[in-house]
Amino acid sequence: MAVKDKLKTELFPTIWCPGCGIGLIMQQLASVMDDLGLDKTNTVLITGIGCTGRMGAYMNFESVYTLHGRTLPVAEAIKLVRPELNVIVVSGDGDTASIGGNHLLHSIRRNPNVTVICNNNEIYGLTGGQAGPTTPKGTSTISSPSGAGYSPINLQGVVASNPNAFYAKTTVYHQGPMKKAIKEAIQWPGFAFVDVASQCIENNGRRIGFSSANDMLQNYRTEYKAAPAGATHLEPHQTGIVKGEPLPVAGGSGNGSKN
Amino acid sequence: MAKRLVQGNEAVFLGAVKAGASFFAGYPISPSSEILAQASVYASKNPEFRFLQEEDEIASANAILGGSLAGAKSFTATSGPGFSLMQEAVGYGHKVGIPCVIVNVMRVGPGTGMPTMPGQGDLLQTRYGSTGDYTSIVFYPSTVAECYEYSIQAFNAAEESRSPVVLLSDAFLGHLNEVADLDTIDVPVVPRTLEPLASGSTRLFSGVATYPDGEPATADGDEFIRQYYESRDNRLAVAEKYNFHEYGWNKDAETLVIAFGITARVARPLAPYFALFRPIRMWPTLDKELAEVAGKYKKIVVIEGSDGQYASVVEHMLLRRVERVPLLGGRMSIEAISEGLDRIGMLPAGFAVDKKSTVAVG
Numbered sequence: 233m234a235v236k237d238k239l240k241t242e243l244f245p246t247i248w249c250p251g252c253g254i255g256l257i258m259q260q261l262a263s264v265m266d267d268l269g270l271d272k273t274n275t276v277l278i279t280g281i282g283c284t285g286r287m288g289a290y291m292n293f294e295s296v297y298t299l300h301g302r303t304l305p306v307a308e309a310i311k312l313v314r315p316e317l318n319v320i321v322v323s324g325d326g327d328t329a330s331i332g333g334n335h336l337l338h339s340i341r342r343n344p345n346v347t348v349i350c351n352n353n354e355i356y357g358l359t360g361g362q363a364g365p366t367t368p369k370g371t372s373t374i375s376s377p378s379g380a381g382y383s384p385i386n387l388q389g390v391v392a393s394n395p396n397a398f399y400a401k402t403t404v405y406h407q408g409p410m411k412k413a414i415k416e417a418i419q420w421p422g423f424a425f426v427d428v429a430s431q432c433i434e435n436n437g438r439r440i441g442f443s444s445a446n447d448m449l450q451n452y453r454t455e456y457k458a459a460p461a462g463a464t465h466l467e468p469h470q471t472g473i474v475k476g477e478p479l480p481v482a483g484g485s486g487n488g489s490k491n
Numbered sequence: 492m493a494k495r496l497v498q499g500n501e502a503v504f505l506g507a508v509k510a511g512a513s514f515f516a517g518y519p520i521s522p523s524s525e526i527l528a529q530a531s532v533y534a535s536k537n538p539e540f541r542f543l544q545e546e547d548e549i550a551s552a553n554a555i556l557g558g559s560l561a562g563a564k565s566f567t568a569t570s571g572p573g574f575s576l577m578q579e580a581v582g583y584g585h586k587v588g589i590p591c592v593i594v595n596v597m598r599v600g601p602g603t604g605m606p607t608m609p610g611q612g613d614l615l616q617t618r619y620g621s622t623g624d625y626t627s628i629v630f631y632p633s634t635v636a637e638c639y640e641y642s643i644q645a646f647n648a649a650e651e652s653r654s655p656v657v658l659l660s661d662a663f664l665g666h667l668n669e670v671a672d673l674d675t676i677d678v679p680v681v682p683r684t685l686e687p688l689a690s691g692s693t694r695l696f697s698g699v700a701t702y703p704d705g706e707p708a709t710a711d712g713d714e715f716i717r718q719y720y721e722s723r724d725n726r727l728a729v730a731e732k733y734n735f736h737e738y739g740w741n742k743d744a745e746t747l748v749i750a751f752g753i754t755a756r757v758a759r760p761l762a763p764y765f766a767l768f769r770p771i772r773m774w775p776t777l778d779k780e781l782a783e784v785a786g787k788y789k790k791i792v793v794i795e796g797s798d799g800q801y802a803s804v805v806e807h808m809l810l811r812r813v814e815r816v817p818l819l820g821g822r823m824s825i826e827a828i829s830e831g832l833d834r835i836g837m838l839p840a841g842f843a844v845d846k847k848s849t850v851a852v853g
Contacts, residue, residue, distance in 0.1 A: 274689060294688050297695060297696065299698055305551075305553035306556060306557035308543065309543065312514070313513075
């Protein structure tokens, strides 16, 4: 098998804008899937509304493109009914943390053995660039012309409310660490969340002063630093992995449990 | 199982198990909560039956969509306010074609309303609650034994139509205890019709308008219309096999009463004076079946637990005016029906409410 077998390349080019970060996530996810032997008979993708949700259509897996915000109830139910499957959620920050925020809180609490990969571009991109739950305070958007008024949601803190969960922060610039984070998240027995900073040049970046997608990637390169080894908490603009105490997962072999 | 006392909500749950349901997701809400409790107890003794108590009804409805796609016959139970929260998922289930069952044990709305009192005000919500056009199949039993029977039929219709089917009940029926021997009720079970996830194919289940290969069809009206009529025609054809209704009481009377669910039983003391048409399949409407009998009657009166939701539907079905007896505020009683009939000058001469048995059984 090869990485490209994980992708429906016949549907390329994708609908994503030139310079979008989502494709960089899809590429590393496909690579991890190849490494771990994930295929259409043992893995399903659950995606949510937003640009990121289209990823399910471009991969050689069965996938459920859920209603806006509802990836986790669908994913958790699938995992409960079919524990042998790897259940991977791919969605954006608005879908996951705003309209789906209540499900996130409670899925984390129940610690289902699913993996969430969050394309975190700090904006509602598909609808044109409105402020979202992760938009930094003060950011000018089309729904916050004088600057976003509130602090962004603390995703690390939300995930850490489950002492047995896995949280990783990475960026699309840091391809090696991103691949490592996705791989370890899929192997983690229990709830795993990969928070990927990813650029939206068309509906955010240019408005806040970046001239190109590459500018945004270079910004990730200079702004983000790896957390010190053994860190139990990531500071802002640190990449790394914070693992809780892993719980043995009852039943099934998907997403890391070793039956 | 011999004859024993069975509660309406319990009978719904037992019917689901009989139909092969193996996943329940729900959120507590009166007057449906016994179904959730039954599911949790059953799951603790039968690990192949999966149970999730969700954070809300939005999660519950989306979870049964996921559970069904994963391969389990799946269901949830709720009441009006929770059913409102589920509506977006109902539409998704219709669009994607996902078999599942939603039990709605109706109370008095709108808002939080009267949580433990019976109502029938979700009738239109079961037909038009979600956005866009879709074809609902909805059953509404009126005895505990029927709760069991039509629970099985709801799962059967869901499988055949590949859509979310609604089983209606109400606070009165859900909490009613009646003697029944459910083992004597023999309904053949329709097996699963949807290939479970990870089948080895690469299907995309999407609420977005898409072509069969998964590419977006979000601006192709012709493709939308093709898919819409295909699913509508399929669901109407399936519903034809489930045209449950009852026609009885005094068929020689001048007036036809239309009543359904618990109301048809509360109205039972009027049997000598009226004919009865009782739809069990509430949606799609029983146009042909009703038209066959309605022509014989000078007047038609719809007795229902809402301010004329079904009466308006009947007028539309028959293109004629009908009289209305709305039973509001949870007043599901023969007194309330008598008052209503009296108000419109239709109370039979000589009819008096028997104070000793204001709740009719049988």
